[in-house]
Amino acid sequence: xxxxxxxxxxxxxxxxxxxxxxxxxxxxxxxxxxxxxxxxxxxxxxxxxxxxxxxxxxxxxxxxxxxxxxxxxxxxxxxxxxxxxxxxxxxxxxxxxxxxxxxxxxxxxxxxxxxxxxxxxxxxxxxxxxxxxxxxxxxxxxxxxxxxxxxxxxxxxxxxxxxxxxxxxxxxxxxxxxxxxxxxxxxxxxxxxxxxxxxxxxxxxxxxxxxxxxxxxxxxxxxxxxxxxxxxxxxxxxxxxxxxxxxxxxxxxxxxxxxxxxxxxxxxxxxxxxxxxxxxxxxxxxxxxxxxxxxxxxxxxxxxxxxxxxxxxxxxxxxxxxxxxxxxxxxxxxxxxxxxxxxxxxxxxxxxxxxxxxxxxxxxxxxxxxxxxxxxxxxxxxxxxxxxxxxxxxxxxxxxxxxxxxxxxxxxxxxxxxxxxxxxxxxxxxxxxxxxxxxxxxxxxxxxxxxxxxxxxxxxxxxxxxxxxxxxxxxxxxxxxxxxxxxxxxxxxxxxxxxxxxxxxxxxxxxxxxxxxxxxxxxxxxxxxxxxxxxxxxxxxxxxxxxxxxxxxxxxxxxxxxxxxxxxxxxxxxxxxxxxxxxxxxxxxxxxxxxxxxxxxxxxxxxxxxxxxxxxxxxxxxxxx
Amino acid sequence: xxxxxxxxxxxxxxxxxxxxxxxxxxxxxxxxxxxxxxxxxxxxxxxxxxxxxxxxxxxxxxxxxxxxxxxxxxxxxxxxxxxxxxxxxxxxxxxxxxxxxxxxxxxxxxxxxxxxxxxxxxxxxxxxxxxxxxxxxxxxxxxxxxxxxxxxxxxxxxxxxxxxxxxxxxxxxxxxxxxxxxxxxxxxxxxxxxxxxxxxxxxxxxxxxxxxxxxxxxxxxxxxxxxxxxxxxxxxxxxxxxxxxxxxxxxxxxxxxxxxxxxxxxxxxxxxxxxxxxxxxxxxxxxxxxxxxxxxxxxxxxxxxxxxxxxxxxxxxxxxxxxxxxxxxxxxxxxxxxxxxxxxxxxxxxxxxxxxxxxxxxx
Numbered sequence: 001x002x003x004x005x006x007x008x009x010x011x012x013x014x015x016x017x018x019x020x021x022x023x024x025x026x027x028x029x030x031x032x033x034x035x036x037x038x039x040x041x042x043x044x045x046x047x048x049x050x051x052x053x054x055x056x057x058x059x060x061x062x063x064x065x066x067x068x069x070x071x072x073x074x075x076x077x078x079x080x081x082x083x084x085x086x087x088x089x090x091x092x093x094x095x096x097x098x099x100x101x102x103x104x105x106x107x108x109x110x111x112x113x114x115x116x117x118x119x120x121x122x123x124x125x126x127x128x129x130x131x132x133x134x135x136x137x138x139x140x141x142x143x144x145x146x147x148x149x150x151x152x153x154x155x156x157x158x159x160x161x162x163x164x165x166x167x168x169x170x171x172x173x174x175x176x177x178x179x180x181x182x183x184x185x186x187x188x189x190x191x192x193x194x195x196x197x198x199x200x201x202x203x204x205x206x207x208x209x210x211x212x213x214x215x216x217x218x219x220x221x222x223x224x225x226x227x228x229x230x231x232x233x234x235x236x237x238x239x240x241x242x243x244x245x246x247x248x249x250x251x252x253x254x255x256x257x258x259x260x261x262x263x264x265x266x267x268x269x270x271x272x273x274x275x276x277x278x279x280x281x282x283x284x285x286x287x288x289x290x291x292x293x294x295x296x297x298x299x300x301x302x303x304x305x306x307x308x309x310x311x312x313x314x315x316x317x318x319x320x321x322x323x324x325x326x327x328x329x330x331x332x333x334x335x336x337x338x339x340x341x342x343x344x345x346x347x348x349x350x351x352x353x354x355x356x357x358x359x360x361x362x363x364x365x366x367x368x369x370x371x372x373x374x375x376x377x378x379x380x381x382x383x384x385x386x387x388x389x390x391x392x393x394x395x396x397x398x399x400x401x402x403x404x405x406x407x408x409x410x411x412x413x414x415x416x417x418x419x420x421x422x423x424x425x426x427x428x429x430x431x432x433x434x435x436x437x438x439x440x441x442x443x444x445x446x447x448x449x450x451x452x453x454x455x456x457x458x459x460x461x462x463x464x465x466x467x468x469x470x471x472x473x474x475x476x477x478x479x480x481x482x483x484x485x486x487x488x489x490x491x492x493x494x495x496x497x498x499x500x501x502x503x504x505x506x507x508x509x510x511x512x513x514x515x516x517x518x519x520x521x522x523x524x525x526x527x528x529x530x531x532x533x534x535x536x537x538x539x540x541x542x543x544x545x546x547x548x549x550x551x552x553x554x555x556x557x558x559x560x561x562x563x564x565x566x567x568x569x570x571x572x573x574x575x576x577x578x579x580x581x582x583x584x585x586x587x588x589x590x591x592x593x594x595x596x597x598x599x600x601x602x603x604x605x606x607x608x609x610x611x612x613x614x615x616x617x618x619x620x621x622x623x624x625x
Numbered sequence: 626x627x628x629x630x631x632x633x634x635x636x637x638x639x640x641x642x643x644x645x646x647x648x649x650x651x652x653x654x655x656x657x658x659x660x661x662x663x664x665x666x667x668x669x670x671x672x673x674x675x676x677x678x679x680x681x682x683x684x685x686x687x688x689x690x691x692x693x694x695x696x697x698x699x700x701x702x703x704x705x706x707x708x709x710x711x712x713x714x715x716x717x718x719x720x721x722x723x724x725x726x727x728x729x730x731x732x733x734x735x736x737x738x739x740x741x742x743x744x745x746x747x748x749x750x751x752x753x754x755x756x757x758x759x760x761x762x763x764x765x766x767x768x769x770x771x772x773x774x775x776x777x778x779x780x781x782x783x784x785x786x787x788x789x790x791x792x793x794x795x796x797x798x799x800x801x802x803x804x805x806x807x808x809x810x811x812x813x814x815x816x817x818x819x820x821x822x823x824x825x826x827x828x829x830x831x832x833x834x835x836x837x838x839x840x841x842x843x844x845x846x847x848x849x850x851x852x853x854x855x856x857x858x859x860x861x862x863x864x865x866x867x868x869x870x871x872x873x874x875x876x877x878x879x880x881x882x883x884x885x886x887x888x889x890x891x892x893x894x895x896x897x898x899x900x901x902x903x904x905x906x907x908x909x910x911x912x913x914x915x916x917x918x919x920x921x922x923x924x925x926x927x928x929x930x931x932x933x934x935x936x937x938x939x940x941x942x943x944x945x946x947x948x949x950x951x952x953x954x955x956x957x958x959x960x961x962x963x964x965x966x967x968x969x970x971x972x973x974x975x976x977x978x979x980x981x982x983x984x985x986x987x988x
Contacts, residue, residue, distance in 0.1 A: 006756065009799040011916060014928055017793065018912050021932075022905075024939055029901055031946055035856040036894040043856025047870055054846060187826035 053220050056194030059213030060155055062240035064169055064203055066249040067478065072169050073204065076158035079131040081139070082124035082150045094127060097146065101138045102128055107295050114293060115174065124150055129292045157197065157291045163284040165252055167312040168245075168276075168414060168476055170202020171287035173294070191215065200290070202312075203243060203476060206413050213240035244478045246275035251620055255280050258615040262608065263600040264579070265313035265455040268616060271463040271585060271594040273479075274472035276412065278595075278616065281313040315410075315417040318452040319598055322554030323380045323537075324581045325401075325447035327524045328461060329388065330373055332400035334520040338392045339384075341523065344372040351386040353439060360386050360442055363555070377527025378536045380553060382446050389445025390438065397445070398422050404461040412456055412474045420457050423450030448557060459596035462583045465528075466591045468521065528552055529588045538582070538606035541614045547621055548588035551613065553606040554581030577601035582609035586617045593620055636685040636981035638914075644907045645958060645973055649674060651900060652959035655888045658866045659879035666880055666961055673963040677970030684974030689982050692975065693922055696740075696747035700767070703740040706733035707774045734775045734783045735964045739971060741771060741787055742929035745794040750922035756798060764795050781827075782952045786940075790933040794925045830950040847877045848947045855889040855946055862893025880961040882953055886945045908935060914980045923979040930972040 035043065064073035081102060083094070095104040108128050115125060127149070131139070139151055157172050175183075175198045183189040192198070194215050199205040216237035221229045255266055255278045268278035283305075289298050302310055311317065333339050349367030351360045362368070362382040368375070376384035389397070402408065407422030421427070423444065425436035443449045453461075456474060463472050528550040532542030537553040556579040580602030585591040595613050602608035653670065660666045710733055745764050752760050768791035775784040796805065820828065833845040854870035863869065868890035870876050879887050889897055911931035918924040934957050941956040943949040955965040 003753070006753070006799060006921065010797050010924060013797050013799075014912060014915060017796075017928075017932060018908070021908060021935055021939070025901060025904065028939070028942055028946065028948070029897070031948060032855065032889065032894060032897050035852060035946065036858055036889070036897070037860055039856050040859040043853050044859060046853050047857035187824055190826075 055218045055220060057216040057218060057234075057237050058194035058196075059215055059237035060239045061157065061172070061197070062211040062213065062242040064211075065242060065244045066247045066252070067245060068248065068250075069244075070249040072159070072161055072165060072245070072247075072249070074158050074160060075155040077153060078129065078156045079136045080129045080152050080154060081127045081131065082152050083127055083148060084124055084150070094149070098149075101142055102131060102135045104128060110295065111293050124152065126152075126292075130156065159287045159291075161249075162286050162288065164256055165247070165249070165279070166202075166284045166287045167281040167314065168202050168247070168279045169287060170204035170206075170414075171200055171290040172197040172204050173200045173290050174292065193217075197291070201416075202414060203245065205415050207243050207477065210243060211240045214238045245476050246270075246277060246478055247279065247476060248277045248620075251616060252278040252280070254278075254619040255612065255616050256282075256284075258612040259599075262602060263307060263313075264598045264602065264609075265317055266595060266597040266612065266616075267314050267455050267459040267474075269459050269463050269474060269594045271466040271472075271591045272470075274460065274463055274474045275479075276474050276476045277593065277620075279314050279476065281311070281317070283307050283309040285309045312414070312416065313598070313600075314455045315412060315414055316454070317598070318418050318420050318454055319579055319581070320449075320556040321447040321451065321453045321458060322556035322579070322581050323382075323447055324458060324552050324554035324583045324596075325451070325453075326377055326380065326385055326445075327465065327528055327552055328401055328404055328406070329385060329392075329397060329445050329447075330377060330524055330527070331520060332397045333373070333388050333392050334523065335400060336392060336396050339373055339388050341372045341374060344370050344375075345384055345387065347371045347381055347383040349383070351383045351442070353442065354390065356438070358439055360439070374523060374527040374530065377524065377552065378530035378533070380531075380537045385445045386442040389442050392445070394424055394436070394441055394444065398424055401451070404464050405457055406451070406453055406461060408457075410454075410456050410460050410474050413476050417456070418454055420454050421450065421452040423452075447554060455596050455598050458581070458583055458598075459594055462585060462596060463594045465521065465525065466585060466594065468518075525550060525588075538610045541606070541610045545614070545617075547586060547617075549584055549586040549614070549617060550588045550591075551582060551584035551610070553604070553610065554583075555579070555604050556581060578603055580604060580606075580608040582606070582613055584610075584613045584617075586621065593617060633682055633686065636977055637682065638910075638977050638980055641907065641910050641914075641973065641977065644903055644910065645970075647903055648900075648907075648958040651888065652884070652956075652961075654865065655884055655891070655959065656880055656961055658868070658891060659871055659884065659887050661866060669963075670961050670966070673966040674970075676963075677967040680967060681970040681974035681977070684971060685977040685981065687978050689923060689979050692743060692926075692978070693747060693750065696743040699740040700744035703733060703736050704771060704774075706736065707771060709733070710778065711774075732783075732964060734771075734778070734780060734787070735968045737771050737775070737787055738790055738933055738968060739930070739975070741768060741791045742794055742926050742933070745791055745798075746922045746925035746929070749794070749798045749925060750920065753921055761795060761798075761800050761804070764791075764798070768792070768795070782954060786933070786936060786954075789936055790929055793932050794929045797925055797928055798921075827950075830952075834947065834950055847883075847951060850876050851883055851886040851945045852947050854886045858890040858893045858896075860894045862889075862891050862896055865891050867891060881955055882941065882951075882960065883945055884960050885942055885956050888959075889945075904935070904938065907931075911976060914976065918979060927976050927979055930976055934969060934972060 060075060063071055063075070065071055081098075095109070098104055104127070111129075112125075112127060136151070139146075143151070159166070159169060159171070161169075174196055175192065179198050180189065183192055191212070191214050195212065199208040199211065204211065214237065216235045218231055218235075219233040220231050251268055255268065259266065259280055259282050263282050265281045266278065267276065267280075269275065270277055285302050289295075289302075294302075347362060347367035347369060349362045349365055351362070353359070360382070363380070367383060368379050368381045371379070371381045371384045373384070375381065376388075398407075401422050407420050409417045409419045411417070428434055428436050428440075428450065440449050444451055460472060460474055529548060530536050531551045531553065532538050532545070532549045536542070538551050541551070542549055578601070580597075580599040582597040583595070584597075585594045593616070595616060597609040597612050599608045599612070653667070653674075656670055657664075657667055744767055748760065748764055748767065749756060768788065772784045772788050772791075775787065823831075833848065850870060854868065854876050857863070857870065858868070868887060870890050871879050871887045876883055876886055876890075888900070892899075908931065911927060915924050915927040915931070918927060937954055937957050940949065940952065940954045941960070944951055944954065955962050957965060957969040
């Protein structure tokens with residue numbers, strides 16, 4: 001472009017922009033003229049009286065229901081005494097005033113002080129929550145004495161099932177500074193005007209967006225003394241939506257009862273769509289304690305307990321899988337043509353490491369005699385798997401384990417899921433700065449190595465044995481409305497609900513070159529079906545059953561394991577007992593339920609965890625047939 | 626001694642400087658009224674102004690050749706700073722756009738407002754004789770990289786502003802009309818898609834323009850109160866420190882984004898009219914300077930910087946008077962805030978340098 005033309009265009013366009021700006025300035029000036037001169041009287045009187053107040057109306061939180069409509073979290077109408085924060089006064093004075101009418105306990109005082117400190121109250125500041133009927137009656141009779149104290153009727157969260165299902169239901173608590181910060185960051189703070197509570201854990205946390213709803217408001221005109229003259233406009237709040245879960249509370253109850261006083265966790269899935277039918281973590285806690293701010297004594301008791309009742313073991317507890325890993329190890333072997341039947345060994349009860357003097361023992365003294373892969377699963381033969389592990393090697397094993405979801409979050413719709421661990425030589429070198437020994441390969445093959453799993457992972461992996469051709473994604477919430485990308489970020493406004501579960505888009509096995517055949521799977525399942533038959537490690541469960549159960553028992557050594565430190569602080573001898581593990585599905589022919597159970601310090605898997613599975617299956621299958 | 630001291634100021638354009646000082650004074654007066662109990666903001670702002678003024682005087686004495694020479698370096702440096710934000714920046718109000726260097730927290734995206742025009746002007750100056758599709762494409766690319774990075778922070782408002790600042794240079798450098806029309810057309814047809822990409826709260830802000838009841842607890846309420854403040858100011862205003870909307874805390878953010886509403890309430894339409902005349906004079910003076918510049922580089926930068934300042938001004942004023950959604954943009958020279966003040970004064974400093982050294986780089 002020559003200079004002259006450039007200069008010409010430049011000047012022309014400069015003038016154009018200049019003109020453009022002048023026009024916009026004129027428009028703005030006109031607008032100011034309109035506001036300040038034409039409409040002056042209107043705005044002047046508005047500003048003089050500035051008498052319009054906007055009062056938010058909080059939405060009612062949605063309920064949480066099980067698949068049959070059983071209520072797991074509801075709203076209860078309660079009475080509370082509240083005070084305008086402007087009239088905030090010394091609590092002792094209030095206590096004195098209310099003496100003989102409403103009892104104000106030390107606990108109430110503490111709570112009041114805490115709320116003042118947190119400095120978050122919508123319009124009024126609660127003095128005493130959840131009044132008794134007699135207290136309400138007495139207060140109303142003496143109301144004239146307390147012009148500054150307001151009797152409020154409002155909804156409070158109620159968990160009718162108490163401790164039952166507390167871990168997945170979760171709880172709400174008063175909004176604190178951290179919540180406010182997060183809500184502001186997400187541009188969602190205005191949605192919480194008038195709301196006092198927010199979901200903290202479990203479904204209450206994960207689906208906060210759906211459960212909470214959005215507030216309405218009342219536009220009112222007040223006089224100089226702040227008395228309401230009239231309501232100008234009312235917009236009703238959009239109440240929170242109910243959430244229906246896949247949980248079948250009947251099964252949940254049976255499972256919890258069967259668990260008894262044991263510690264541990266279990267997950268029951270429908271293997272055909274990965275719906276979570278029961279989700280137990282023991283010991284549990286009462287979520288009602290949290291709703292209006294938990295008191296310190298209870299908090300100490302729960303948080304400091306060596307049994308860690310607040311941890312959801314089903315998704316956040318990591319355990320060595322023990323022998324429940326064997327079916328998956330066996331599949332990896334078949335995929336690589338290692339020890340494919342009719343290959344068999346003669347088990348004398350021990351395994352000598354090749355080229356080393358080191359010996360690993362089988363759990364059964366004297367061994368199992370002639371063992372092929374099917375029998376090795378049925379009797380849980382360690383010797384067979386030590387050798388298999390060495391022949392297969394860790395990389396090929398891990399490839400298959402990862403395909404089943406080990407070492408990776410299942411992305412269930414709950415916060416704080418742990419990913420477990422699929423240990424490898426690279427991992428050990430990075431974390432422990434140590435070499436991987438061949439002996440570790442051998443014990444990894446029987447699930448006693450560094451590899452760790454969560455109960456939900458084990459249950460999902462077992463379901464994938466049954467339905468290898470489907471994308472299985474365990475979900476607590478019924479699938480009609482599940483966020484697009486399930487990540488634990490429930491406040492993200494962009495994750496609006498969407499249908500999940502795409503089916504049949506890829507196969508775990510069939511598309512792989514040299515991949516597993518359904519024949520391979522059938523071999524493994526054959527082994528698992530024999531576990532509950534005579535000679536199997538859980539034979540006594542199958543004995544009186546009128547349907548067939550496939551299972552795998554496991555026992556994980558607690559003592560001497562480095563990773564499982566979370567639950568190992570205590571020196572109680574009981575706590576050094578082995579963990580009992582159990583994975584199972586039934587009926588064998590057409591599985592309707594899958595379960596993975598871990599009983600901490602429960603000893604041998606078949607004897608403690610097995611009967612729990614049986615009770616669940618019985619309750620469900622008997623109910624269905 | 627006296628004479629050499631005077632030398633520092635010889636490159637200052639007196640007319641422009643006087644106009645800017647009037648604006649700054651108006652800002653201080655309004656700020657004092659908005660924060661009567663607490664004078665820390667006022668003293669802080671004085672410090673901000675002093676820092677900005679020192680930089681302005683320093684820059685006005687710089688030989689424009691240095692700007693030309695350093696333009697690509699500064700551009701690369703600001704890209705690095707933006708990358709730095711991605712990795713080491715800290716969050717404030719939900720976006721990661723700040724970094725901390727020595728005692729200063731600042732937003733690299735503000736620096737980009739200067740380095741982008743420099744870089745683009747450098748490009749068109751350097752390849753003066755080859756301006757065509759290829760150079761425009763390169764210019765667009767230079768502009769797009771930082772814009773995309775800022776969108777990611779996320780800071781849509783600043784990204785748009787920077788795109789406009791750079792876009793004006795490409796436009797002034799003679800981007801063919803068909804491209805401009807095509808760009809506008811594709812923007813229009815992608816509006817529904819862009820709308821769907823906005824956050825819910827952003828959509829609500831836009832919708833609350835038409836229906837302030839839509840978001841009454843948030844921005845809708847702010848707009849309502851701001852308009853009441855402006856309207857109740859009337860023709861003559863309520864007088865300094867007498868704005869009831871301001872003093873009774875009905876107005877939000879009276880020191881920063883809504884300071885213009887405070888001014889309108891207390892000084893009325895007369896005050897507004899006066900301030901607009903000052904704006905017009907500044908704009909006119911700078912455009913006149915741009916026309917008289919002797920080379921492509923200076924012309925393009927002067928035009929781009931002054932338009933950037935005025936786009937910010939227009940956005941802020943339209944926002945407080947309820948014409949466009951609330952986006953959180955300060956009013957140059959008037960709003961409280963260090964970065965805004967310093968960057969604005971730097972821009973003026975650069976313009977003055979280019980103006981007073983106009984013969985140094987001729988085409």
